[in-house]
Amino acid sequence: MMEPHNSTDGGGSSDPTGRGSLLQNESRCRLCEQLSKDPVSITCGHSFCRLCINRYWDETCQTGDFSCPSCRKRSKTRPALHPHTDESLKTDSNQQEDVLHRVLQKHKTCMKNRYESLFEGIKTQENRTLLNRIYTQLYIIEGESEGVNEEHEVIKMEKTSNKYLQETPINCLDIFRPVKDPEEEMEGVNNTAVMVNGVRLNKRKEDKGPKELRTLLTKGIAGIGKTVSVQKFILDWAEGTANQDVDFMFVLPFRELNLIKDEQYSLYTLLCTFHPELKDLDSRICDGRKVVFIFDGLDESRIPLNFSQCEKVFDITMTSSVGVLMTNLLKGELLPSAHIWITSRPAAANQIPPQYINRVTEIQGFNDPQKEEYFRKRISDQDQAQKIISHIKTARSLHIMCHIPVFCWISATVLQQIMKQSNTEIPKTLTEMYSHFLITQTNMKNEKYEENLNLDPVKLLESNRTMLLKLAELAFNQLMKGNVMFYEEDLRECGIDLTEAAVYSGICTEIFREECVLYQRKLYSFVHLSFQEFLAAFYVFHCYLSKNMEELRDFIPQYRYWPENVSLDELLRGAVSKASESPNGHLDLFLRFLLGISLDSSQKILQGLLIHTESTSQSINKTVAHIKDLISTQDLNTDRSVNLFLCLTEMNDQDLPREIQKYIHSDESLKKDLSALECLALSYMLQTSEEVLEELDLKKYSTSRIAYMKLFPAVNNCRKAL
Numbered sequence: 020m021m022e023p024h025n026s027t028d029g030g031g032s033s034d035p036t037g038r039g040s041l042l043q044n045e046s047r048c049r050l051c052e053q054l055s056k057d058p059v060s061i062t063c064g065h066s067f068c069r070l071c072i073n074r075y076w077d078e079t080c081q082t083g084d085f086s087c088p089s090c091r092k093r094s095k096t097r098p099a100l101h102p103h104t105d106e107s108l109k110t111d112s113n114q115q116e117d118v119l120h121r122v123l124q125k126h127k128t129c130m131k132n133r134y135e136s137l138f139e140g141i142k143t144q145e146n147r148t149l150l151n152r153i154y155t156q157l158y159i160i161e162g163e164s165e166g167v168n169e170e171h172e173v174i175k176m177e178k179t180s181n182k183y184l185q186e187t188p189i190n191c192l193d194i195f196r197p198v199k200d201p202e203e204e205m206e207g208v209n210n211t212a213v214m215v216n217g218v219r220l221n222k223r224k225e226d227k228g229p230k231e232l233r234t235l236l237t238k239g240i241a242g243i244g245k246t247v248s249v250q251k252f253i254l255d256w257a258e259g260t261a262n263q264d265v266d267f268m269f270v271l272p273f274r275e276l277n278l279i280k281d282e283q284y285s286l287y288t289l290l291c292t293f294h295p296e297l298k299d300l301d302s303r304i305c306d307g308r309k310v311v312f313i314f315d316g317l318d319e320s321r322i323p324l325n326f327s328q329c330e331k332v333f334d335i336t337m338t339s340s341v342g343v344l345m346t347n348l349l350k351g352e353l354l355p356s357a358h359i360w361i362t363s364r365p366a367a368a369n370q371i372p373p374q375y376i377n378r379v380t381e382i383q384g385f386n387d388p389q390k391e392e393y394f395r396k397r398i399s400d401q402d403q404a405q406k407i408i409s410h411i412k413t414a415r416s417l418h419i420m421c422h423i424p425v426f427c428w429i430s431a432t433v434l435q436q437i438m439k440q441s442n443t444e445i446p447k448t449l450t451e452m453y454s455h456f457l458i459t460q461t462n463m464k465n466e467k468y469e470e471n472l473n474l475d476p477v478k479l480l481e482s483n484r485t486m487l488l489k490l491a492e493l494a495f496n497q498l499m500k501g502n503v504m505f506y507e508e509d510l511r512e513c514g515i516d517l518t519e520a521a522v523y524s525g526i527c528t529e530i531f532r533e534e535c536v537l538y539q540r541k542l543y544s545f546v547h548l549s550f551q552e553f554l555a556a557f558y559v560f561h562c563y564l565s566k567n568m569e570e571l572r573d574f575i576p577q578y579r580y581w582p583e584n585v586s587l588d589e590l591l592r593g594a595v596s597k598a599s600e601s602p603n604g605h606l607d608l609f610l611r612f613l614l615g616i617s618l619d620s621s622q623k624i625l626q627g628l629l630i631h632t633e634s635t636s637q638s639i640n641k642t643v644a645h646i647k648d649l650i651s652t653q654d655l656n657t658d659r660s661v662n663l664f665l666c667l668t669e670m671n672d673q674d675l676p677r678e679i680q681k682y683i684h685s686d687e688s689l690k691k692d693l694s695a696l697e698c699l700a701l702s703y704m705l706q707t708s709e710e711v712l713e714e715l716d717l718k719k720y721s722t723s724r725i726a727y728m729k730l731f732p733a734v735n736n737c738r739k740a741l
Contacts, residue, residue, distance in 0.1 A: 049076055049089045049301065059100040064118070065089040065301070069100060118299055125296045126267060131257035134250045136576050154251055155393045157244045157424070159189050159237075191248045192261045194380060195232050195311075195358055196212045234349065234359045238368050239382035241503065241548040242425035244660035245362040248382060249315050252360075265358075266308040269294060273320040274504060274542055276341055280322045286335045286344050286353060302336045310357050312348065317363035317370060319504050324703065326350065326372050349375050380493035384422035393427050398435065407434045414447045416668055425547045429456050436462075448669055449608075450615025453553040454624045457487075480627025487628060494545060495570070495695040496555035498609065503551065505543045549608055556612035557625070563590055565630055573597065587617060593647055595666075599659045601650070607662040614642065615669040643672050651694055662698060 035168055048055045050071040057069040065087050067075075086093045137150045239245045253268055255261035269290055284292070287302040289351055297304060322342045330349040332339050335354065339347075347353040349371060361371065367379075385393060391408050396663065398404035411417050411430060420426045433455045437443050446452040458476045461483050474482065493513040497505055545551040562570040568585065574593035575585060598606040615621055620641060621630040646663050 036702055042154055055103070058103040060103060061087060061098040061100065062089050062094070063089075063092045068102065072100065087431060091298065115568065118259070119209045122296060122299050123266065126294065127257045127259075129294070129296050130253055130268065130270075134257070137250070150247075150254055153387055153393075153396050154247070155385065155396060155424075157191065158386045158389065159191055159194075159248070160381050160383055161189055162379055162381070174293045189380065191252055192255060194235055194237070194252075194360070194378070195262075197218075197232055233351070234376050235361070235378045235380065235434050236368060236371065236376045237360065237362045237380045237382060238365045239362070239384075240423070241364055242423050243382050243384045244424045245382055246315055247424070249313055249360070249362060252404065253313070264309055265311055267297075267304070267310045268313060269310065270313045270315065273314060273318075273322070276314075276345075277319070277321045282341070282682070283338050284341060284344065285338045286332075286348070288338075289341070289344065305335060305354055307509060310354070312357055312359045314359070314361045315347070317361055318367035320367070320370070324370055325347075326375070351375075381430065385427065386422075387423060390418075390421045390427060393424065394431060397428070397431050403435065403438060406438065410434065416449060417447070417452065417667070420449065423549075426549070429453070429547075429550075432456065433459055448615055448671070450553075450612055450618075450669060451624065453550065453612070454616075454621060456550070456555075458624070461487075476624070477627040480625065484628050488558070489515050491554040491558035491561065495558040498551055498555040498605075499573075501605065503544055503548055507541060507543075510543065552609040553612045556609050556616055557628070559594070559613055560616045561592075562627065563587060564633070587633075587635055588641040588645075589734040591617065591638065591642045595646060595649070595663070599663070601659075604658050604662065606660070610662065611666050611669045614639075614666050618670065620671075639670055643667060643670055661702075 048058070048068040048071050050067050053068075054066050055066060058066050059069045059072065060066040063073070067088070072088075075088055080086070080097075084093060084095065085097050097358065116502065135145045135150055137153060196466055237245060237248070249270070252262075253270065256263070256265060256268055271293055275293070279292075285302075290304070291298045322345065322348050324342055326346060326349075326650065329346045329350075330339065330343055332343060332353050344353065348357070349359065363370075390411075394404045394408050395401060398407065407430070411421060411434075417430065421430060430452060433446065433452055436459045437445055437455065443455075446455050458479060461479055462474075462476075480487070490513075493505065493510065493515065496513065497503070497509060497588070502509070545554070559574070562568075563585075571585070571590060571593075573598055574590055589612060594606075594610055598604075598610040601607070616625065617635050619632075619635055622629060622635070626632050646666055650660055650663050
């Protein structure tokens with residue numbers, strides 16, 4: 020729980036309720052901010068100097084529309100002025116107390132109504148679930164896990180799947196609670212390694228921060244549960260079960276702030292825009308009260324934050340751009356006693372200098388018991404839930420991906436549907452899982468609108484081919500630009516008719532979603548970044564089959580003039596090369612999907628979307644050999660090497676895992692030196708093993724420098740390394 024504070028700067032107060040400062044200032048005029056001369060109050064209860072309020076109305080109310088300067092309550096006639104007496108002051112104070120209590124209760128009710136439901140997929144009534152019924156505690160750690168912030172998120176998730184025993188978890192409700200020794204807390208945060216433009220910075224021990232945890236940054240990959248954690252934090256407060264020392268929580272999502280980034284606001288008007296129920300309170304809303312600002316989705320921000328050169332804003336009524344207001348709030352120039360919680364994907368987190376962050380946490384997703392808990396809550400039939408859990412455990416890559424809550428949802432959706440069918444093989448790879456998810460959601464759409472019921476998967480996809488190809492093109496274009504949120508103009512570029520946007524979100528119920536946010540402008544996204552990558556990969560393969568070579572130009576740079584008969588193995592080699600060159604791995608999962616979709620078995624599943632299919636076994640064999648050669652001979656970034664190993668798994672090449680298992684269980688005297696490729700496979704298997712290795716002796720495996728480098732990451736999952 021959050022601890023009460025005693026700050027008195029910038030609007031803080033020792034009054035634990037904040038109501039004292041409100042009442043103590045009743046003798047001040049709300050226009051001139053001086054002690055009232057000939058004080059009077061108007062019908063809403065706010066008080067002013069008689070001269071000030073009359074002058075205000077004379078200057079601003081020429082049309083006969085009179086309003087209160089504080090609460091903006093309007094009157095068509097000039098309100099009567101009531102002279103202040105001791106009795107009237109007491110009455111005014113009671114009125115203000117009543118207004119404050121009413122607004123606080125209304126604010127909590129609004130927040131409860133807004134956040135009590137969880138929508139898995141798009142926001143439709145059938146997808147609505149009470150958060151408290153399905154919520155599963157996430158694994159959150161203090162600080163950040165080791166590794167480069169910019170690495171591909173899914174690969175990072177797979178690599179960190181077994182670090183839980185080495186970390187101390189914290190509850191999302193306790194994120195603002197200081198440790199017993201605040202100096203140790205701040206020292207630990209200041210010593211957190213932060214990647215800034217590729218340089219690891221470590222704050223020196225003497226660089227002490229404030230003892231109070233003012234600003235918190237929570238990192239986590241897409242779909243890991245950042246927004247749901249925020250939702251749970253708010254809901255428990257609104258329902259009165261946690262953090263009751265907090266008076267107000269203000270939620271300002273970046274995706275909505277983007278829509279007004281070029282407009283001028285004061286912080287007070289900004290809060291009233293996002294939370295209209297606050298309009299009955301004046302601009303002293305934060306005075307002497309404990310308030311929490313929540314900025315969700317820094318990675319989605321298009322707002323410039325300039326911490327080195329920024330005009331100072333120190334009053335809640337001062338007007339400026341949204342970026343300037345946010346910068347001053349984060350720096351502590353504006354409302355220094357406020358608490359701030361920011362969520363972000365890892366690669367975007369370094370937009371805020373580390374000296375303005377008092378605590379860093381990272382959401383690691385579900386650990387193994389939490390995965391099972393999720394499936395048992397999500398699936399009412401417990402026998403079916405157990406079957407799904409058992410299947411996922413047998414497919415290691417799927418089990419690892421289930422650290423991501425949204426992947427658990429995709430898996431549950433697909434496997435529940437498949438178990439109703441007797442002739443459908445259960446998916447064992449990521450590509451198969453996502454292909455079946457596409458079919459499942461398309462079928463749900465048909466059932467919902469009673470269109471062409473009981474179609475087989477091929478005809479089902481054929482009937483929706485035009486729309487799905489447009490979505491695939493959108494996914495590809497935006498992935499290449501690095502975008503996960505899109506606007507109407509992005510849809511137009513792909514020929515998507517905006518008048519039918521509502522239908523698009525219904526084409527595959529949870530695949531593509533639209534959200535009406537501030538001012539009802541619509542934002543669009545795919546249900547998860549990984550599904551955008553899947554559709555983008557499908558689009559590339561479709562372009563190959565249809566000889567649309569212009570779209571494939573980036574993947575085969577050696578061709579200046581494009582022949583129409585570029586072979587599949589040339590395309591795949593080019594894609595492997597482009598993905599391996601990426602410094603942040605943004606094409607890693609895209610590559611795995613592209614290779615997986617190219618298989619004959621995947622083409623069979625998706626044939627309803629393809630103009631034709633072709634045998635690719637020869638090209639796949641060439642690509643497998645090429646990838647093995649790359650891993651063995653090239654000194655690649657560790658993350659790219661791991662992804663290439665996973666690509667082999669996605670192409671159903673199980674030779675390496677079998678060889679390594681045989682090697683591990685062979686007689687010690689018969690063991691040979693391992694190649695770089697075998698070392699990489701061993702390293703990955705050790706990192707994703709459910710058991711922690713007691714000792715890892717690197718010397719006994721290989722003498723090759725490249726091979727040693729492949730083994731190093733496995734040290735994280737052993738108690739002793741030699």
